[in-house]
Amino acid sequence: MSQVSLTIDNKEVSVKPGTTILEAARSVGIDIPTLCHHRALVPVGACRVCVVEVEGQRTLQASCVFPVTAGMNVQTESPRVVQARKFILDMLFSERNHFCPFCETSGDCELQNLGYRYGLDHWVYQTYTKAFPVDASRQYFLMDHNRCVLCGRCIRACSEIAANHTLGLRQRGAKSMINADTNTPFGGSTCISCGTCLQVCPTGAIFDSRSSFMGREAQSEVVKSTCSQCSVGCGIELITRGGNLLRVRGDWEGEVNKGAICKHGRFEPLNEGRNRLLNPMIRRKGKLQPVSWSEALQAVAKRLEATEAKAVGVLTSSNATNEALFLLEKLFCKELKVNNVGLLNEAAPKLAGQRRGMLNDLVQSDLILVVGADPAKDQPVSSFFVKRAVDKGARLIVVDSEQNGLVPFAFMNVEMKNIQKAVEIAERAENPFVLYGAGMTEDAAKVLNKLQKKAAFAAIEPGVNTRAAVAFGFNNGFKPASSKTLYVLMGEADGSGEKALQSIDKKGFVVVQASYASPLTERADVVLPTAIWSERTGSLTNTEGRVLKANRAVDPEGDAKPDWEILSLLAGKLGKSLPTSFDDLSARASNELKRKEI
């Protein structure tokens, strides 16, 4: 494609046609300041901070939206531009309460940075006179209208990224206020608390209640990782200070999510209420007693050696890492010849021969069938893609109960038994997409076969790393009754082992590798404390089959260890030679997963 040449601040620039002045300037290191502009949002040219002087134009132009043309001559810091920018900043600072010292975001604020950059050291105009309310009706984050600059980023994030359309403006002009659902308190609105608005807010208007005043960006460290809360596999950034995890945000570079994350990924894990297991424990005299790792693993090894393979059962939750699942399979199935293994949660049924779709393809689809899954509840980021497609005109048919969280966005909602109706409509679409989950019945799967040639299919797995667990063979029809020794890799899973617990022999020996106390750990004979998502490095395989890396951001609490490390140590105790370095393990696990063509 031909290039367009122009001059910015007397510098020759050559860019692709259609590039904005802002992009062109940034490509050669000219930093035009912005405020309402955000990399993940469609530019709107609202705040006017990025105005530049374009030769031949009557007025100043917003560089974030103005496309370049050949021979254009742009000045980004001329006196006229600087005067306008300072004026705009003066206006913004005097609009509401922008007394920085009292603000949570002071030091991390885009508005404040601009104030410094343009030397604003006093108020020129009469400042705000009226205090605005603070909306604290949501659990995890607050909206302080006093700090709001009405840049509209939150509204656009809500519409363009989460596609939830909760946020909007009421009133007009200087009386404009961000509001939810035509002025409902946020907590009572259709807000899904994904916090995307929080993540894009340039000032302290929307802020996280848990981590506020706990540290500025400059004082903290950022670790990139993958969210371990569902099977979408969102890229995240973990912000820590002095070994404490402050908050989580979406990684704009995230392969799948491109910055978006949800309530489950952003807030809930930081507000965990369950009790952590901090020490290895062994049941002695009917009570679990803390012991050393060596002692605990020794006891497990001893028991395993004493049990014949067919009386050993292995259960895993789907939030184990690829590495742990790899070791679990190698140690128990290959080495110890155990074949009674199982998965604690359900998995989506396998459909053979279908064209596989990636989640991002949803947005290009013109008709989406959601079958037996409730992504709005369980995998919210994937529901964002569905809703974005709906915004672009795609029709959504939800084949599920009417409680399904996507029903309000759907053009049609049918019960599973009437899937035929939905399929008939989908057959007439140009580019249908089927997103299915564990709730899909076999009959429904058969009907869906009609779409085999036309539609793209994507399973949305209910568990985090189900794809890998299934690939390693853990979805195998586990029979609890036959185990005398049960090894449960539970990790952070919650309560999903209870069913297994009920049917196990009362005399059976139970080893639980878990992060939190639960009825299962209460029943266990050995408890092996496991590091949680933020404390361990490991790989996860998302529902599309992408292998994604999760990184450790903080040290494990107490004596807890990463899931794979525990298994590796156990293998040592059993005298089995399995890989012990993480990198080695990780590479081999990935290779094997690839081989299994998941």
Added chain:
Amino acid sequence: MKIYRSHLLICGGTGCHASGSLIVKKALVEELDKRGLAEEIKIVETGCNGFCAQGPIMVVYPEGIVYMQIKADDVPELVEEHLVKGRPLARLFYMEPTTEEKIPTMQEIPFFAHQELRVLRNRGLIDPENIEEYIARDGYAGLAKALTELSADDIVKEVLASGLRGRGGAGFPTGLKWQFAARSMGDVKYVLCNADEGDPGAFMDRSVLEADPHAVIEGMVIAAKAIGSTQGYIYCRAEYPLAIHRMNIALSQARDLGLIGSNILETGLNFDIEIYQGAGAFVCGEETALMTSIEGKRGMPRPRPPFPAVSGLWGKPSILNNVETLANIGQIILRGGDWYASVGTERSKGTKVFALTGDVNNVGLVEVPMGTTLGTIVYDIGGGIPGGKRFKAAQLGGPSGGMIPVQHLNAPIDYEKVAELGAIMGSGGMIVLNEDKCAVDMARFFMDFCQDESCGKCVPCREGTKRMLEILTNICNGKGQEGDIELLENMAIVIKDASLCGLGQTAPNPVLSTIRYFRSEYEAHIRDKRCTAVVCSALFKSPCQHTCPVGMDVPAYVALIRAGRLEDAYKIMMRTNPFPSVCGRVCDHKCQSKCRRGMLDEPVAIKFLKRFISDNAPRPKIDPVPVTRKEKIGVVGAGPAGLTAAKDLAMRGYKVNVFEELPTPGGMLAWGIPSYRLPREILNREIDDIRQLGVDIRCGVRVGRDIPFDQFLKDYDYIYLAPGAHKSQRMGVDGENLQSVYGGVEFLREFNLNEAAWLQGEKKIGSRVAVVGGGNSAIDAARTAVRLGADVTILYRRLRADMPAAEEEIVAAEHEGIKIEYLVAPTKLIGEGGKVTGITCERMTLGDFDASGRRRPVPVKGSEFTLSVDAVIAAIGQTPDLSFVSEGSGVKVNRWSCFDLDGLSKSKTLRDKVYAGGDAVTGPDTVIGAIQAGHQAAEDIDRAIRTTNGEPLYVAPPSEDIVIPFEIDEETEERPQAAMPELDARERRKSFIEVELGYSREEAFKEACRCLRCDAEI
């Protein structure tokens, strides 16, 4: 077709509906039925006729007689007289406000006669709900031509040739816009009609939609062919229900006839139109916001580029044209672009519709060729300003437009000129403002509108307009600060430069435009806390007091009259005015012009009440004030300015000497104003009071002659120069040096100096006297001459309404038998034996406007005539005689022969310690103006002395506490001013006895009761 003998076209526009046309129509139907005329006479409800202020309007054809302001009660008489007996009912004809002439037909009414109807060609003529009537007037012929004879390209070319520019306001060439959209690639394109008329006071588009909806449809279909569109939208605000109703009818009729829909006129063109109702946000008139609104989103503008021609509604190429633009298209296609371009100016072709509102007699819709002057629109079509008020400015372009002030009445209104003058054409709202409108308040009002209507998307508009409003509000509330004007200007520049859409880019226009033309009003608000138009109520207690140059507490003394406490009333007057008896007789009473009672019936007779107090109250005793200060003050001139300053300074303990050239003090009061208006003993009483304080008045001493000016400067520490303006201007015609040719003031002075000689006939004026001029001096001279037995004619070069003399003086002169010839100016004086015998004059006609807003008199060729006269008195103006000031003194005299003042000072000359005031600074002004100058000078001199000495500033001793009663009538009845009893006119001609006799106690009480007590805070 059924033939009727008569058609009654009754206006059914929103304006006439509001004034009751539907009731009149119903009454007509009933009346015609009752008389069995329903088969002979047809009633047609038309769209807006345009003359909205005169509604309900009905035109009777075939005669073409137009009736206005008809009420249902008039209907029986109207039918009986006109339709049965064939006698037009003159009572309901239009009456021209200036001439009070009754005019029966539309073409003779000036309001219509000056218009050129193109867009509005069908107004008041057709039933907008009947497509056949439109077709009968060549409707849809343009469409047929465009669809069958022209290619898309030809259409664009024709529109380009017409020079038509966007009538929504921006003036972008319509043809060019179409060309861009036509060249844009895309299978779906839209034609949009902008009917979101949001300017306050604008109703052009509504009227067109109501009166001629098919014209808009026709334009849209032609546009559709030109750009290749299949769907159109009319975006109309929901506040226009009648327009929407009629448009819906029109659309369905057009659809029925195959003029819209599929395969139009079997040419294969498919195009349909839908109406989209807007919720009435001003910003939705902006094209991108309008499109966003049609898309179902919050109406907020989008950045351009991409332009709508490339990516508009739903991202598809679109054109958006205003109602008026589209209504022109059919005729442009039918008659050709050249026909359209045959009127207008070089770059603005065709006609423009204006919604003329505000302080103008004829409120209504006006269509004139581009380039018609503002004066023509306001005066010839608009009938001028009601209530004898003066034109101040016209706000053009709505709240984001600007003002065109009085000095630009000759401006030809087209896109370029309007922009040059700092306004915008906008959609054509023209709001006329009279002198009672405050420029700052208007700017505040428009800014309030814009900040309220700002969508809030971009910061400069959202916050900038609000901050500007705050500053303007502060100024209006007396909290303005030095530097505010400059701050406003700077803000305005940035807001215009950095805002996203047209709303923000034009919102500061009213501020910039008012600062440009009325900066002094801003300064008066900020520096003096004065609102000259007396609008900003935070700055004053009552309009009368605020208007009075010396701030006399009018409500207080009027209330005291009502309470019968005349002595207190007198004391209140004396606090601010040393000459209440004088002012009670000869003041020009600006206070009365702003009296709020005047909005109800007539202003309170403040001047007469003042006189009543001074005539009837016991005069307070005056004690001399001891001299307590060492500085000596010299005053030149014992007129009202000099004496007021002398009094004030004496009160502050200074020794003051006043020098007067003439034999007695009083200045113009004694030497200019005749004694029948101001008896000498009344004047002398007040001057004596000032003497009594200790002021030394030396008459017959001319500084500069009897005392050398430089010596005078040495003799006194501080000097006040108030010599007045006692020299008449010369007419500049041949023969002015003949005998018996007097200047106005010279004649009056001569008469007063030698009164006995004149009265006893030793000096004679002759039997025929011509007085030239229209000011108070001219009237004074004329009435004096009458009293000397002359037959007097006043020659004035303009119209009576333009005369600077007080109206009551003109009336009095007429009563005394003085003839006034208007539109006459002298060209030469003819003499015999050195003495004047005749005055040759020529007739004048009125031309364009001068800077004061009056039409300039232009001589009519060959209209000369000569009057035989014995004397000519030229009273066309006075100048000061400042020859007494020595050249090296440093006191500067400017080219108007007045003193130059130092910077922002209101009294200090360019020489230190020398102050000046009164007519010698301002040129001929009023008594009260001179008194105010005297106060100012005393204050400034005293302040300068104390500041130099390092003393604290003067604080007036506490004045006696006078409780002002608050008594007011529960119900206010309409009642005019109490008339001033006067001497009989026949008596008056024989003597110099005072003409006005003064109110009786009863009359004064009743008049005082008319005061509405605007000063009261409730």
